[in-house]
Amino acid sequence: MLETISALAMPMVAVLVGLIMMIGKKDYFAAFTRGAMEGLKTAVRLLPTLCALLTAISLLNASGAVEMIAGWLAPAAGAIGVPQELLPLLLTRPFSGSASTAAFTDLLSRVGPDSFAGLCASVIFGSSDTVVYVITVYCSSVGIRRTRWAFPCAFAVMLFCIFFSCFLCRIWFA
Amino acid sequence: MLGKIYGIICLLALLFGIWNGNAAALGGAVIDGAAGAVQVTLSLCGMMCLWCGMMEVLREAGAIRRLSRLLRPLLRLIFPRAAQTGEGLEEISANVSANLLGIGNAATPMALRAMEQLQKHNPKPDRASAEQITLAVLNTASVSLIPANLLALRRAAGSPQPYAIMVPVWIVSVVCAALAVVLTRLIGRGK
Incomplete structure (x- = not known):
């Protein structure tokens, strides 16, 4: 039971983000790629x-x-x-x-x-x-x-x- | 400090390796280590892209601000300066939430973003500020509501009751996290 909740936590966040991208009025996909680029730079550093x-x-x-x-x-x-x-x-x-x-x-x-x-x-x-x-x-x-x-x-x-x-x-x- | 740790580990490894007659294995280990760093970085790249991207979406949508408002009373005690300037508080909230939910691979990206935000108010950029130290040490106490990895390993080892350790793990990690905060802040106040 607890392990199921834990296993679902990550996909739930992903779905939440997906819903925001779908329903939101701003260009949330651009926000995603912008944030991802920042993260990538940190990782490479x-x-x-x-x-x-x-x-x-x-x-x-x-x-x-x-x-x-x-x-x-x-x-x-x-x-x-x-x-x-x-x-x-x-x-x-x-x-x-x-x-x-x-x-x-x-x-x-x-x-x-x-x-x-x-x-x-x-x-x-x-x-x-x-x-x-x-x-x-x-x-x-x-x-x-x-x-x-x-x-x-x-x-x-x-x-x-x-x-x-x-x-x-x-x-x-x- | 990092250089010292690197030097000490290498020297110890060499001495013990020769002593144990493992000297031949050391050459291979050097190459494995360097190649391993690339593998770790590759998987870290994926995780950092994914979670920093999602974090940006959640921030634009205002979800992170709501989260950090929720955690503010707690965070004000632990990170008083960040709570005052507001810089880094959202990232720290996301880091704490990811830890609690047991999403370990999201906690690292959030913490690294928090370190970047705290770095903006760091008067001496080459040395860690008091709040950066608190954040780093707090993350080594690994407070997690559901230690999924541990439960999986216990189950794999054939434990009839993998959950038996849950409450002791909560107690120990909360006490250790509190100790981490008190210790780092006490020393930080004296400097």
Whole structure:
């Protein structure tokens, strides 16, 4: 039911826009192409940034660093109430949407989607985003080079999100 | 800052790659990364065209103005300067709505347009203004009423109750979004 509503949200907006174009008195199609052109320019401007960022992330994924660091952190994670199975997800989440989706899918298939670790992972996956990607894209799209306190704040929020998710799952699904 | 992050990631990757004996894979990864950037840009081009075009139609028809008037009480708390000048408020409203509806690929175009509008009032164009930082960090908390992607992945993994995590996800993302706003604004006030 909810998924149907969500799946319909996008087509509904498209239909609404179509209706406006059909009934409206102004030349709304011209407005569409004008807006689309602006959007296209922004997207193209992002390619140089994405080229650098995705190359670095691709290197990181190929290096095997995530598996290694996850191995080191495993004992510490258990001690502070974060299931150690979550580590590959937590280490990839800030950098890469595709790598963290892969880590999440892998985790669900290994420990089960409704195990404690699976539930914690689901809540974290649903309430966090690819911090480095988002801030880099947002800032470089308007030519900002100095991001000031954006990264420290975003990482602090993400860290809080991890602990809070595990804590909430512990009492919610007890 | 972006340069530093790029440098740190590359250096880490090289050290770990050699250590793990994956050095041979790194060469391929460089090429994949650069090619991947083109793919991401291509799909982003489509999304940006579509959503920025639709946004322009909705703006001309006055729908976005109505939406932003609806969200104004909330947005005035989060983006006081933008609420005062009015610049960027419509884009921010569209971004917040797209996030709430779970239309993730519309949220990015709206946010990028909002960044452009906020940039007009940015006294130093090469560094982020306080409200731009709040907008960016807020978008990393991903508040969504229906986390469709997550539900699909849980269902695909064979969960008998994919929805069980909905309320905890709402609680965590709302708390994290509030924390993002409070944190960025507290630091912004001190500077």
